[in-house]
Amino acid sequence: MEHELVVRGGTVLSMTPGSAPVPDGAVLVRDGEIIAVGTCAEILPQAGEHASVLDAGGGLIVPGFVNTHTHLAMTLLRGYADDLPLREWLEKYMWPAEAAIMDAETVNLGTRLAAAESLLAGVTCVCDMYFHAEHVIEAVLTAGLRAVVPESMLDFSTPSAATPAHALARQRELLGRFKDHPLVVPAVAPHAPYTVTAEYLVKEAELAEEFAAPLIIHISETRWEVEKILAEKGASPVAYLADLGILSERTVAAHCVHVSEDDLALLAEFDVGVATNPVSNLKLASGIAPVPQMLARGIKVGFGTDGAASNNTLDLLRDAQLASLLYKGLSGDPTCMPARTMLETLTLGGANVLGLAARIGSLAPGKRADIVCLSREAPHAVPTFDPYSHVAYAARAADVCHVVVDGRIVVRDRQLLTMDVPALVAAADSAVERARSLLK
């Protein structure tokens, strides 16, 4: 028997291009696929009598948020090393800590914690970049979170691969095993142009090409990186990777903070997706990515939180709001990144970056049902003159009352249905307590 779900009782912002808000709207879902979007009067008669119902209670019904760049398991290192420059943070704290504590079980726990935090904040799809990929996948599937999951490669030993060749073999196995999975998209992830050799960067691109898989890579996050690659390769990181043949429409380029006009032209030419991480870039004082210029050039852009060790949360809505404010202030133009553009980047834009725009990112018939209901019951949520503006400037993670991923209700009335949150929180606290002697 087919399973039907009706999400109703709120203003629908479908984010399909050119669409208008639908007051008193509804979304009909059948076996995880969106069948129809419209007013309650139009949609309710189409639903069977046994359909499940989620009521948005007069709030908003929007596509799930897409976090295009994060390191999920690093929730366990949240607040471990703050107020530090990126290289010191990364080389003196993060890499040693990961080597010391990030075994398969710990990665699984940290990822479960991250998945809980993400879903409760309305994030229905994440692009992870970490190690022990099969344990990340177990965690996101337990949580019911859609995810792009790579095994990451560095020139040196990682928690799950002793050598780049080992990482490559693990990636190939992963790509074969999860090729047609409904929720997980397997991927490859060379860490960055300064931590993976040209030889292995090329092998990564070939593997991604063979499986038509996303290739996730950090690019031009810091000025230091740009200067290093310029000195060593005679080109900017973007130009160097373009020359190597790494860049394509499957590339998910995290950061792109320090990019020139020529770099932007290359990103546009190769149809690279950019995962911008405004909070992490500010916190580590890496800089500020030229996102409005990217959008103006038609470059695909989505928001990312980066890992919780440099954010320190996975609250993507907050980060998107911050970006929208930031670029107004910096540009001196209050119309820069207006409300609807912000919500589009948070949803459809992110899906586009991950190569998933045909499946998710908007509420349109034929797409998978990744849906978030935002409550308007709290004092900060009234009045609502304009629903896009409401999301861009007033809504917050705590307003997320129901979340549907691939047609499955994973959060209902602010409660995560797939995992025991108090047990998870206690386990995370204990794991960190036990690991303290291994950390600086």
Place this chain on the structure above:
Amino acid sequence: MEHELVVRGGTVLSMTPGSAPVPDGAVLVRDGEIIAVGTCAEILPQAGEHASVLDAGGGLIVPGFVNTHTHLAMTLLRGYADDLPLREWLEKYMWPAEAAIMDAETVNLGTRLAAAESLLAGVTCVCDMYFHAEHVIEAVLTAGLRAVVPESMLDFSTPSAATPAHALARQRELLGRFKDHPLVVPAVAPHAPYTVTAEYLVKEAELAEEFAAPLIIHISETRWEVEKILAEKGASPVAYLADLGILSERTVAAHCVHVSEDDLALLAEFDVGVATNPVSNLKLASGIAPVPQMLARGIKVGFGTDGAASNNTLDLLRDAQLASLLYKGLSGDPTCMPARTMLETLTLGGANVLGLAARIGSLAPGKRADIVCLSREAPHAVPTFDPYSHVAYAARAADVCHVVVDGRIVVRDRQLLTMDVPALVAAADSAVERARSLLK
């Protein structure tokens, strides 16, 4: 009989200078005054058997947040006009809307909504700047919110004063009536150097001096304002006000976005308090105030949300976090505005700006009990390596579980005890619905 309250079961961040966090700490309150702060082992034996108890549940116990600049009743214009430049926003939308709808009853309703939002977000003290002061006061007292409340003055007619002379008379009456109130600090508020004549600016300063009251004024919010005053008065707004004799340790100077080194020297010399509004300044693209430079000069600085029509919430913790991130990114220095400085500015710094540091802003014996408990039960709140970092980078308004103002429990288990929130939200929605025909 004396009334005792014990807030216990969390790590206390008292924010008294030089203090360390107190794990498993407690605060003893008697008749609204803080009597002792220490470990539970030290404090609990001092409490009487009939003392009320608030348990922080393993979270944090911090001073209430101080919002140094807002226009409370403008919650009703939340989202009414977004993505616009300040002058168009102010002159074409805000002023006409205020003239059309902001009668005494509407101001009272908007202020109640704002007070509910503020308390639920851990804000225990606000500095308002609006009209119909007696109706603002009625609302904040109903809510149980501590507030600095002025009657505002402009050269033109306001919703509660036909002329500046009328505003002045209303201010004098207010100052006399609420002189020694435990929760309300009456104040004067000439709107800005470009909207109040020199004659009335001087009268305002004299009145503030006579009653030792705060004088609240917008200064150097936009480049336009600075250029206008420079052209008309031959001096920057700060220098012009200094020359007029307006600036003193009682001045609460909102914004100070466009200030020169000479202006900063004047603000320091006259011991002016600065209320910085990072989100509003970004959203209206007014610019970015040089807050780190102010702090380096020893200028008193507190955070403000500004009104909900230009923010669009009163979530001061979020705004403080954004500021802390912003200045790291802009300065290229990740140690800029570190976690403890951010929390200090959010609490004691704000109290200092409002001239209330002897009464509130830190958890110290002799001060009034304005206390917030932050839960650590949600996935985004674990682990906690450092409690200051937790507040600066991970905590959010939704973590505010208990709030005490002047010894009175106003929020318990995330529920506002002083007002009916659903009724308030419904009333706000209806009022705006009724007013729509009066708005653009």
